[in-house]
Amino acid sequence: MNYKYSKTRRTQLIDRLAYKVFYVIAILIVLILAALLIYILVTGLPHISWHFLTGKSKPFQAGGGIGIQLFNSFYLLILTMLISVPISLGAGIWLSEYAKKNRLTNLIRTTIEILSSLPSVVVGLFGFILFVLQFHLGFSLLSGALALTIFSLPLLTTNVENALQTVHFTQREAGLALGLSRIETVLKIVVPAALPNIVTGMILAAGRVFGEAAALIYTAGQSAPAINFSNWNIFDLSSFLSPFRPAETLAVHIWKVNSEGLIPDASSVSAGASAVLIIAVLLFNFIARYLSNRIYQHMTGVKS
Amino acid sequence: MDPIKESLLKTSRKAKQEKFGKLVTFLCILLIMVMVVAIILFVSLKGMATFVVNHVSPFDFFFGVNWNPSAKPPQVGALPMFLGSFIVTILAALIATPFAIGAATFMTEIAPRTGKKILQPVMELLVGIPSVVYGFVGLAVFVPITRHLFGGSGFGIFTATLVLFLMVLPTITSMTTDALNSVPRNYRESSLALGATQFQTIYKVVWRAATPGIMTAVVFGMSRAFGEALAVQMVIGNAALMPTSLTSPAATLTSILTMGIGNSVSGTLENNAIWSLALLLLLMSLVFNSLVRWIGKRSSLK
Numbered sequence: 001m002n003y004k005y006s007k008t009r010r011t012q013l014i015d016r017l018a019y020k021v022f023y024v025i026a027i028l029i030v031l032i033l034a035a036l037l038i039y040i041l042v043t044g045l046p047h048i049s050w051h052f053l054t055g056k057s058k059p060f061q062a063g064g065g066i067g068i069q070l071f072n073s074f075y076l077l078i079l080t081m082l083i084s085v086p087i088s089l090g091a092g093i094w095l096s097e098y099a100k101k102n103r104l105t106n107l108i109r110t111t112i113e114i115l116s117s118l119p120s121v122v123v124g125l126f127g128f129i130l131f132v133l134q135f136h137l138g139f140s141l142l143s144g145a146l147a148l149t150i151f152s153l154p155l156l157t158t159n160v161e162n163a164l165q166t167v168h169f170t171q172r173e174a175g176l177a178l179g180l181s182r183i184e185t186v187l188k189i190v191v192p193a194a195l196p197n198i199v200t201g202m203i204l205a206a207g208r209v210f211g212e213a214a215a216l217i218y219t220a221g222q223s224a225p226a227i228n229f230s231n232w233n234i235f236d237l238s239s240f241l242s243p244f245r246p247a248e249t250l251a252v253h254i255w256k257v258n259s260e261g262l263i264p265d266a267s268s269v270s271a272g273a274s275a276v277l278i279i280a281v282l283l284f285n286f287i288a289r290y291l292s293n294r295i296y297q298h299m300t301g302v303k304s
Numbered sequence: 305m306d307p308i309k310e311s312l313l314k315t316s317r318k319a320k321q322e323k324f325g326k327l328v329t330f331l332c333i334l335l336i337m338v339m340v341v342a343i344i345l346f347v348s349l350k351g352m353a354t355f356v357v358n359h360v361s362p363f364d365f366f367f368g369v370n371w372n373p374s375a376k377p378p379q380v381g382a383l384p385m386f387l388g389s390f391i392v393t394i395l396a397a398l399i400a401t402p403f404a405i406g407a408a409t410f411m412t413e414i415a416p417r418t419g420k421k422i423l424q425p426v427m428e429l430l431v432g433i434p435s436v437v438y439g440f441v442g443l444a445v446f447v448p449i450t451r452h453l454f455g456g457s458g459f460g461i462f463t464a465t466l467v468l469f470l471m472v473l474p475t476i477t478s479m480t481t482d483a484l485n486s487v488p489r490n491y492r493e494s495s496l497a498l499g500a501t502q503f504q505t506i507y508k509v510v511w512r513a514a515t516p517g518i519m520t521a522v523v524f525g526m527s528r529a530f531g532e533a534l535a536v537q538m539v540i541g542n543a544a545l546m547p548t549s550l551t552s553p554a555a556t557l558t559s560i561l562t563m564g565i566g567n568s569v570s571g572t573l574e575n576n577a578i579w580s581l582a583l584l585l586l587l588m589s590l591v592f593n594s595l596v597r598w599i600g601k602r603s604s605l606k
Contacts, residue, residue, distance in 0.1 A: 011504065015503040026419070032470070036470070039441065087335060087336075090329040091336055098329060108336075108337060110597075111340045115343075117524075119586075121531065121558050125561070126347060129350065133570075153339075183326065187325075211434020211436070214562065218565055254436045258439065270440050282429070
C-alpha cells in the first residue's frame with residue numbers, strides 16, 4: 001500500500017515537473033526571438049536615417065547608404081511576383097480542380113516537393129547557367145526574378161492549392177448547376193472565395209522572396225550601379241525600371257558587406273540594413289495577418 | 305439545319321472555354337515539371353564533368369580529404385565539406401528537436417490558447433527572418449561569444465550549429481505541431497481514463513502515435529539545414545579542412561559553393577569540381593526527400 005502510494009506520488013511529481021519544463025521551453029523560445037529582434041533593432045535603428053535609406057552605397061569608404069539596394073529589393077519582388085503569381089495560380093488550380101488521382105498527379109506532386117526542398121543555392125546556380133550564361137541575360141534583375149520565381153513557385157502553388165481546397169464542394173456544384181463551365185466556376189466562384197487565404201499566402205511568400213539572397217548572388221549580381229530615377233525608358237540600362245541591369249538587393253548587400261569586409265563600417269551598415277530587412281518582413285507578416293482577419297470578418301461576419 | 309440542332313452538334317463555347325482553361329492550367333504545371341527536370345539535368349551534366357572530362361576518380365572525390373582544385377596536381381577531395389555539412393546539420397537537429405517537441409507539445413497539449421496566441425506568431429516570425437540576418441547575428445553575437453568562451457577565431461562548426469539551430473527550430477516545431485494535432489483525441493481520452501497523468505499521456509501515447517510525423521519534421525529540418533548557404537558561410541570560417549574540433553574553422557558544401565563559383569573560370573577543373581559539389585548537394589536534397597517519403601509510406605501502412 002505504502003509502495004503504491006509513493007509511486008503515484010512520484011508520477012504526479014514528474015507530471016508537475018514536466019509541466020514546468022514545457023513552460024520553460026516555451027518561454028525560452030519566446031525569449032530567444034525577443035532577444036534576436038531587440039538585438040537587431042537596437043543595433044540597427046540608430047544607423048537608420050534618411051541619408052542611409054536613400055544614399056548610395058560606397059565600395060570602400062564608410063558612410064554609405066542602401067538606397068539603390070532597397071529599391072532593387074522591392075523592384076525585384078514586384079517582377080518576381082508578376083511572373084510567379086499567374087503561373088502558381090494556374091498550377092494550383094490544376095492541382096486542386098483537375099488533378100485526378102493517378103500516377104501522373106503523384107509524379108507532379110513529387111516534383112513540386114523536390115523543387116520546394118531544393119537548396120536555394122542550387123536554384124541560384126541553375127539560374128546562373130541557364131539565364132545568365134545561356135540566355136545571355138547577364139547579371140540582371142530579370143535573371144534574378146526568374147531564379148526567384150523557381151524558388152517561390154512550389155511555395156505559392158501549394159498555397160493556392162490548399163486555399164482552393166478549403167472552399168466547400170457545394171460551391172462548385174452550385175456553379176456547375178447554373179450552367180457555368182468548370183473553369184468559369186473556378187475563376188468566378190472558387191478563386192474569389194479562396195482569395196483571403198491566397199492573398200495571405202502570397203504576402204508571406206513575398207516576405208521570403210524579399211529576404212532571399214543565396215539564389216541571387218549569381219543571378220541578380222552583386223553590384224548596384226547608379227540608376228537614374230528620372231529615366232523612364234525601360235530599355236536604357238541606367239533607367240531605374242530597366243530589368244536588364246545588375247541589381248544587388250538588400251539581403252545580398254548584407255552578405256557581401258560582411259563576407260568581403262571592404263568597407264570599414266561593415267558592421268553598422270549591415271546592422272542598419274538588417275533592421276530595415278526585419279522591419280520589412282515584420283510588415284509583410286502584419287499585413288498578411290491583418291488582411292486575412294479583415295477578409296475573414298468581411299466574408300463570415302464573425303469577429304475572430 | 306435548324307440552329308438548335310446545329311448548336312447541339314458543334315462543340316459549345318463553354319466546352320471550348322473549359323478545354324482552354326484546362327490546357328492553360330496544365331501548361332503551368334508542365335512548366336514547373338520542366339524546370340525541375342532542367343535543374344537536375346543541368347547540375348548533373350555540369351557536375352559530372354569533373355569525372356568525365358577531367359577524369360577525377362569518384363573515389364578520390366568522395367573520400368579525398370584535401371580540397372585544393374587550383375593546385376598542381378589538383379586535389380578535389382570533397383570529404384571535408386561533406387563532413388562539415390553533415391556535422392552542422394546533425395548537431396543543429398539534435399539541439400533543435402527537443403526544443404521543437406517541447407514547444408509543439410506546449411502548443412497542442414499544455415496551453416493551446418496561449419500557444420496559438422504567442423508561440424505560433426513567434427515561430428512564423430522566426431521563419432520569416434531572412435537567412436542573411438541570421439548570418440549577421442551569428443557574426444556579430446555568436447562568433448565573439450564563441451571566441452571568448454573557447455578561444456580561437458570564433459568561426460567554426462559550433463557557431464554554425466547555433467545559427468542553424470535558430471533557423472530549423474520553427475520548421476521542425478510547426479511540422480511537429482501538425483503531427484501532434486493529427487493524433488486523434490480519443491487516444492488522449494482513453495489514456496487519461498485509464499488513470500495516466502497528462503505527462504504520461506503525452507509521452508506514452510501522443511508522442512508515440514506522432515513519431516512518424518515528428519521524424520518527418522526532423523528530416524525536413526535537416527534538409528533545410530543541409531542546404532542553407534549564406535548564414536552558414538558567414539560564420540563557419542570557410543576553411544576546407546577536415547573538421548578537427550567544433551571551434552576551428554571548417555567548411556560546408558554550400559559555403560564553398562557560394563564562394564567558389566564566382567572565383568573560378570568556367571570549364572576549368574576548379575570550376576567543374578565546384579559544380580560536382582553542387583551535384584552532391586542536389587543528391588543529398590533528393591535523399592532527404594526520399595527519406596521523408598519513406599517515413600510517410602511506412603507510417604501509413606500501419
